Amino acid sequence: MGGRTFPREELDAALASMGVTDQTDVSRYGSGHINDTFKVETRRGTRLILQRVNTDIFDVDVLKRNILRVTEFLKAKGVKSLEVLGYENPWRLYAFLDGYTSRDVVEEPGQAYAVARAFAKFQNDCADIPSPRLEEIIPKFHDTPDRLRLLDEAAERNFEGRLAKVGPEMEFVDTWRGMASRIVDLMASGDIPERVTHNDTKINNVLVAPDGEAVVIDLDTTMPGSALYDFGDMVRTSSAAAAEDEADLAKVYSKKEYFEALVKGYLEGAAFLNEAERANLAFAGRLSTFEVGIRFLADYLNGDTYFHTAYPDHNLVRARNQFRMVRSMEEQRGEFEAIVAKYAGHV
Numbered sequence: 001m002g003g004r005t006f007p008r009e010e011l012d013a014a015l016a017s018m019g020v021t022d023q024t025d026v027s028r029y030g031s032g033h034i035n036d037t038f039k040v041e042t043r044r045g046t047r048l049i050l051q052r053v054n055t056d057i058f059d060v061d062v063l064k065r066n067i068l069r070v071t072e073f074l075k076a077k078g079v080k081s082l083e084v085l086g087y088e089n090p091w092r093l094y095a096f097l098d099g100y101t102s103r104d105v106v107e108e109p110g111q112a113y114a115v116a117r118a119f120a121k122f123q124n125d126c127a128d129i130p131s132p133r134l135e136e137i138i139p140k141f142h143d144t145p146d147r148l149r150l151l152d153e154a155a156e157r158n159f160e161g162r163l164a165k166v167g168p169e170m171e172f173v174d175t176w177r178g179m180a181s182r183i184v185d186l187m188a189s190g191d192i193p194e195r196v197t198h199n200d201t202k203i204n205n206v207l208v209a210p211d212g213e214a215v216v217i218d219l220d221t222t223m224p225g226s227a228l229y230d231f232g233d234m235v236r237t238s239s240a241a242a243a244e245d246e247a248d249l250a251k252v253y254s255k256k257e258y259f260e261a262l263v264k265g266y267l268e269g270a271a272f273l274n275e276a277e278r279a280n281l282a283f284a285g286r287l288s289t290f291e292v293g294i295r296f297l298a299d300y301l302n303g304d305t306y307f308h309t310a311y312p313d314h315n316l317v318r319a320r321n322q323f324r325m326v327r328s329m330e331e332q333r334g335e336f337e338a339i340v341a342k343y344a345g346h347v
């Protein structure tokens with residue numbers, strides 16, 4: 001969705017630089033907010049994913065090093081993952097995962113369970129990547145207090161006077177300022193360990209085959225982080241009754257049965273979690289959703305420079321949607337904590 005228009009010659013030149021010259025069709029694909037993604041059909045009958053990495057956001061050399069390390073490590077382990085067929089910055093080519101589907105909203109609890117199992121397995125699979133530590137491709141990516149600082153900077157910038165339109169949203173943000181540092185504080189104190197995490201566990205970053213086999217994709221932000229932000233972002237997107245840009249807020253809430261499926265799947269797969277991590281699972285859902293909400297709001301106040309958007313108020317609609325999700329989780333806080341307690345033995 002969104003992104004600039006690419007002349008066909010530019011796409012053909014990118015493909016040629018990676019040895020592909022028999023393409024019959026190249027078309028926009030997927031609903032990612034960051035990179036420019038295309039599906040390529042070839043005369044051989046194979047399909048490819050062509051991607052232009054977002055050079056405003058990523059240091060492309062660091063990204064390439066991380067991606068190649070992670071994908072080669074998983075391949076050597078026999079784990080099905082993204083297969084890199086070419087990489088000529090800022091372009092890259094992946095094998096198209098044929099027969100797999102990606103979705104933006106969960107439709108039944110089994111899908112939420114599968115998402116949680118997939119990301120737990122991904123964390124297990126990546127846990128023993130040999131040193132050196134993966135590079136922090138975007139520093140402070142899940143540092144919620146720093147995200148608040150960036151929101152405040154955006155409010156100062158106040159693109160086209162947009163601050164006047166977000167009074168209630170900024171008031172909601174204020175109710176959360178005191179809670180924003182909980183996970184980074186627990187990491188700083190050592191109560192929560194650093195792990196190799198995916199950091200972008202939204203539902204459309206996992207592809208599922210008809211037999212239920214799941215493959216985790218969008219490995220760009222795989223780097224050291226907290227398992228809690230991975231779980232939290234699963235709750236943000238895979239417990240949601242509606243897409244993250246649903247404008248009708250009556251349709252936007254966190255579904256208890258999806259949340260339960262996520263907790264069950266994640267705890268079954270992530271046996272490595274310590275006490276502090278288990279105790280903060282439900283909180284992580286609220287915090288991660290709040291964090292993405294303030295990122296959408298900041299982008300709106302900055303003039304929509306980060307996330308791809310399809311219409312002028314898209315980021316504002318997304319921010320309101322995310323804050324409604326946070327409120328929904330707050331309303332169900334007692335029930336969600338009880339679900340975690342049921343599976344993890346914690347309140």
Ligand code: ADP
Pocket residue numbers: 029030031032033034035036037049082094095096097098102204205207217218219220
């Ligand atoms: P972004 O960083 O912009 O989110 P992604 O890497 O997530 O980009 O790709 C965008 C979408 O393209 C994914 O959500 C998925 O639907 C699709 N996609 C990406 N890689 C593949 C692949 N190898 N096979 C099939 N679909 C893919």
Ligand code: GN1
Pocket residue numbers: 031032033034035199200202205218220221244292
């Ligand atoms: C972006 O790339 P994509 O669309 O999978 C973003 C995530 C946000 C998400 C919100 C590198 O994810 O951090 O949570 O949008 N990715 C990056 O939908 O910023």
Ligand code: MG
Pocket residue numbers: 032033204205218
């Ligand atoms: Mg993505």
